[in-house]
Amino acid sequence: MARARISDVAAAAGVSTATVSLVLNDRTARITDATRDRVRRAAEEVGYTPNSVARGLRTQRSHTVGLISDRIATTPFAGRMLAGAQDVAREHGILVFLVDTDADETVEREAIRALAAQQVDAMIYACMWHRVVDAPSSLPRGTVFLDCRPADGGFPAVVPDDRAGGVAAVRALVAAGHRRIAYVDVDEPHPPVASDLRHEGYLQVLAEAGIDPDPALHVRCDTSSAGGREATDRLLDLPEDHRPTALFCFNDRIAAGAYVAAHRRGLAVPQDLSIVGYDDQQLVAADLDPPLTTVALPHYEMGRWAMEVALGIRTPDDPDAPHLMPCPIVDRDSVGPPPATAASDSRRRT
Amino acid sequence: MARARISDVAAAAGVSTATVSLVLNDRTARITDATRDRVRRAAEEVGYTPNSVARGLRTQRSHTVGLISDRIATTPFAGRMLAGAQDVAREHGILVFLVDTDADETVEREAIRALAAQQVDAMIYACMWHRVVDAPSSLPRGTVFLDCRPADGGFPAVVPDDRAGGVAAVRALVAAGHRRIAYVDVDEPHPPVASDLRHEGYLQVLAEAGIDPDPALHVRCDTSSAGGREATDRLLDLPEDHRPTALFCFNDRIAAGAYVAAHRRGLAVPQDLSIVGYDDQQLVAADLDPPLTTVALPHYEMGRWAMEVALGIRTPDDPDAPHLMPCPIVDRDSVGPPPATAASDSRRRT
DNA sequence: AGCCGCTGCTAAATCGATTAAACAACTGCG
């Protein structure tokens, strides 16, 4: 039992295929209501669903979008971007091709070619983390960059507002009374966009609060639990009057390592050490003990934004600058006032 | 500058479109090498890429596959299934439509319709966890079930061999000398396929080892760190001669909770308590201290299997039973011999 | 010369839709 074609509907309704097409697509053509009914009933009866391939060939719109990513789909991390993009796509009857290239340029080129051959209506180029990328030359113009910025501009892009995120995180710590706040940064393995922006936010808040940044409180480590633990150990080994009372960690995994380091010394979070993470990773942030205060990456919203721009539903405010998506802070239980000794000390220094 | 069509190539080479098609598809037709060269050069020159939509219409093969999932793409969990499926697809020049339905039946039905309309060559129906599902009636026959079993059979399916995984986990504990081994099971919110199978494996190993299963050592809890911690507390509150020396946890999150419970009582892992998890979740298992011995879910391999069957590259051994994919144990540092007192006790009981 | 068979290539049908143009039937009007 092959799928019903438009000609089957036409035969069943006793009209031409043109009429069927006109009726089913609600074209404002001069067709009597009686005929319209007959066609619709016939379509129902034979179980007709238009063949999108044939329609796409004729109309030159495939109602598909290609989403190319380095490895979003296979990372625990950024799947919410896909969800956002998909939700918008679904709302508009669009199907999404997903290609994970594993950051392999050959695969990437081939994927772009294959997607173009499939006549996708738009493409989205997505990254696992916020970074700067060289746009592959074969990318069609109008391709939307998701969670990355094209090195030379020329494409709409959406990225998290990491600077504002850093501001929010450090402000929370300052508001709790901390003065000696460390930034446990990542050991830049990549163009360190996110890292730098969060650092800028950190510095901005210190400046606002009249706190001199202490270079010793900016440490770097591997982006892992072990790295965070080791870096935190270094910080906690500092002489007492330089020791931080709060940590702003580049991400939640590093923060998890900070917890381990603190616990090993018998320090309680947040009584003895306040910690703020970044990313709001499920399975990390909320499962820590106590639950981690962190900054959420707006993956879902970025995914939506990218798809909306790709489909032409919205246009970027400034076509030449990436759209900055706010990163909301999520308050949990890892931030408290600094310990009494440190608090008095900080007061002394003010 | 529109894309080059086959007629552009034909014009450039001074031949008909038929000849171009014949040459570029390597049809064994009677065409001189000189002409072949001319066509290929012309194609190169105008930058010709065949329009897959037009080709798909004519050949009735779209070189696309639809992958419907409840929420694979947006879960940190099972992205490796996608990677496996995609790798196979890419190796065969197939593009993958991904649709996350969020387990909404309306969305699901609509997705199946849209994919059928796009003339996908095959469909894969995937779940986030191993469970039994009612196959939507509109699924085309031959649809491959990935990480789930259709309630009434009739479709090829691949699932993890949870029974064998349970066997492997518990055998590791028995081999280390444990006799009082608890199974920290999940509180069945769903058809508990995985849970039951792992339990069967657990019981089988106990039987092999001549250990009487103690019902008090089979506890259930919420599938979360908090749940695991609470359940472990219950177990550790047992009188000493009933207290388990080892835990087989339904998953890594529960195991993470078990760590917390143990640490809170000053018990060291594995010296005082051995723990085995399940799932080998990145960001959980390896980041625990000490790293967790666990059983890996073969997501990547299952994804490959499903796509291979979908593309007809391989056929299931037994078309009526789900294919069982082995779950390898990954040995890390959370299993050791039972503490001396317990060990002597267990010897007494043998 | 006439016919056969082979080689190299092309004409044209086809896939299943959309849509502009054409057409038949009817109405209204002078």
Add this chain to the structure above:
DNA sequence: CGCAGTTGTTTAATCGATTTAGCAGCGGCT
């Protein structure tokens, strides 16, 4: 009655490929 204008529907071209059947040209054979 004859012509123009409407209305309701159909005809046919089109999208860009694949593929079958067939045509033209040539060499060999009788």
